[in-house]
Amino acid sequence: MADGSKERKIKRKEILERRKAINEVVKAAYAVGDHLSSFPAFLKYQRNGLSLFLESGSGSGLSIPIKQYIQSLLKVNMEKRYGNEWSTEEKVKRREMVDPEACYIFIREEENQTHPIVGVVNYRFTIEEDLPVLYVYELQLEPHVQGKGLGKFLMQLIELIALKSKMAAVMLTVQKSNEPAMKFYLCKLRYQISKISPSKVDPLSEAEASYEILCKVFNAEAKPKLEAEVYWIRLQNRTKRIIIAPIWADERFRFFLL
Template sequence: MEKSAADGSSMENRSKRKEILEAKKARYGLINAACSVEDPLASFPGCVHYRRNGLSLHLESGRGEKLSSPLKQSIRSLLKINMEGHYGREWPSEEKVKSREMIAPEARYIFVYDSPYMRSCNETKFSPTRESKRVLVGFAHYRFTLEEDLPVLYVYELQLEPSVQGKGLGKFLMQLLELIAHKNRMGAVVLTVQKANLSAMRFYIDMLRYSISTISPSRVDPQIAIHKNYEILCRAFDHEAKAKLV
């Protein structure tokens, strides 16, 4: 007995649905696999120290649900120093949002520490037991997530203490995040920047060559964008991500 056109169409639809579900499952699999990596920096041992332009710093991985109370306070202090002026009157409410975000289980971190003890030992070995000697001078908060159904590394925060700014550390951290994204098969690195933060906009667009994404308010709807105080930037790594996000 010959199959009817309706039967053929039904089979084709089921096949498409199955293909879509399998692709979705694969994307979530990538996210889950990336999130399960205990220490992303272990794959890049050459990047755990930053010794340039008069700086001697040590990098460590971290997770939002494992932050100590002193570390939470250091993060809040650095956020306030760098961001309060850009948010203005919106800062008190935004600070609450960022405080919730920073301890989320999906939050991942790269912490940057200065250590006088390490310098006093001719920088031969970093000693994590000297907790009181370490000073947090910067951090990156990132997550593995989906944007436009694509797995991406989303940079929530990149914050540096003023004394270490302008010395190549920010560029180094972003390049490291891109390496982590590649290692975990993410399609792009995505981030949000306040329009008022002109130095950050120049840093990402002019120095690092990030693009304003198709999902940024200014490209989705310029009329709505007038009332939005941020842009979404991205760097895509593959054709699919470039087609959807750039």
């Protein structure tokens, strides 16, 4: 009995030490004043007819005009996607927008704060399944800069920030009704539906959630904790990866070939 009690104490101590270490990783990530400063090549986006500039910001430092702009952009891009849920979700997003832990990337048409913003990324460093992760809360772009590679560019930057900050994964939430976004993340960027997404936690539930949680993991420890299962088949003499993902329309499942 004494040996068993000793083992439990040692295990508890190990768990507490691990949690402390994870919290320190998150704390260290927030201590960085400007995450873009480590990636000067990403401060400009000059492709496909666009000439844009990136800058950092925080939820606690948003001016009233920027708050109003973000609210307006969210409404334009997301009201239709959320449908009847929008009135409730809009209130949630307003609170998230100004949270002191919210980190921002602003995309402007010129390299100074007097010129218009054409997009924002809102992200945080947090803990999921006892792992430090970078969670993307919003990636919103003006319609006229969409479809020109900017979204992929921004997500590549986010992944670099996550790796630099010693995060185990990048995570985000996507509405099932937002089919273009689902295809963008699952097919183009090779994210996966996470094990902690509602469709994986309780796939037979009658009350189907309207969203999926996606992830891209960076180490072996995070893989079994966050990733959904991946199946391999052979097609046309080439091995391709197939993710079986719940559909966001009427069908039960859809296959994504990556």
